[in-house]
């Protein structure tokens with residue numbers, strides 16, 4: 209049985225994505241293969257970050273004890289542990305749960321495509337201001353389904369230009385949800401909306417991180 213390094217687990221409202229505003233139970237895994245300039249959970253990626261080793265069953269039991277049905281696996285990078293497919297299979301077998309996975313766009317999603325009752329993926333496409341764009345695996349786009357999301361976290365207007373190019377070149381609007389989020393406190397939100405109007409970005413959703421509005425932005429466990 210696999211064990212996973214969990215740095216925190218908590219119940220909150222989901223602050224991001226298509227289920228934003230709904231209750232969710234979060235499992236945050238330690239460590240990441242990328243190092244984005246703006247990462248708000250860099251603490252979880254440090255070698256000396258404290259963690260609890262948990263098995264698939266212990267994670268499942270914790271989730272069920274909370275009584276919360278939306279489950280978000282995040283990190284760090286949850287999919288960098290190849291055994292995570294076992295946990296995903298255990299969670300998705302329980303059709304009472306709605307499983308969502310936050311992933312950074314650098315991990316090949318093909319091995320997860322065949323899972324029964326597939327989870328929904330929110331896959332970032334890291335833009336230039338993250339300093340991680342060269343790590344993006346664009347072959348993942350074709351694996352995404354209607355319930356999945358590509359998320360662009362923009363730090364400046366050049367990032368928005370690039371996001372628009374990627375959306376068009378890969379016809380993402382026909383593939384899945386498309387979200388624009390903003391690097392917290394980094395870019396004028398009015399500029400982002402005006403950009404969306406100017407470029408007729410129909411169907412694209414702008415999302416702000418709700419938990420950073422409700423709580424102090426650096427607070428953990430929310």
Ligand SMILES: C[S@@+](CC[C@H](N)C(=O)[O-])C[C@H]1O[C@@H](n2cnc3c(N)ncnc32)[C@H](O)[C@@H]1O
Nearest residue numbers: 246247248283284285310311312332390391392
């Ligand atoms: C912390 S990451 C963990 C999952 C995975 N490693 C990833 O990058 O998608 C979860 C989400 O938070 C976003 N994020 C991280 N730092 C942020 C910041 N400063 N402002 C806005 N979003 C941020 C990431 O882009 C990602 O969409």
Ligand SMILES: Nc1nc2[nH]cc(C(=O)O)c2c(=O)[nH]1
Nearest residue numbers: 220221222223224282419430
């Ligand atoms: N409330 C809340 N919602 C979230 N949605 C995605 C998160 C993440 O860190 O992946 C997150 C988070 O850290 N907190």
Ligand code: SF4
Nearest residue numbers: 240243244247284312
């Ligand atoms: S990929 Fe996600 S966890 Fe990793 S550094 Fe970037 S934002 Fe942070």
Ligand SMILES: [Mg+2]
Nearest residue numbers: 248249282417
């Ligand atoms: Mg977060």
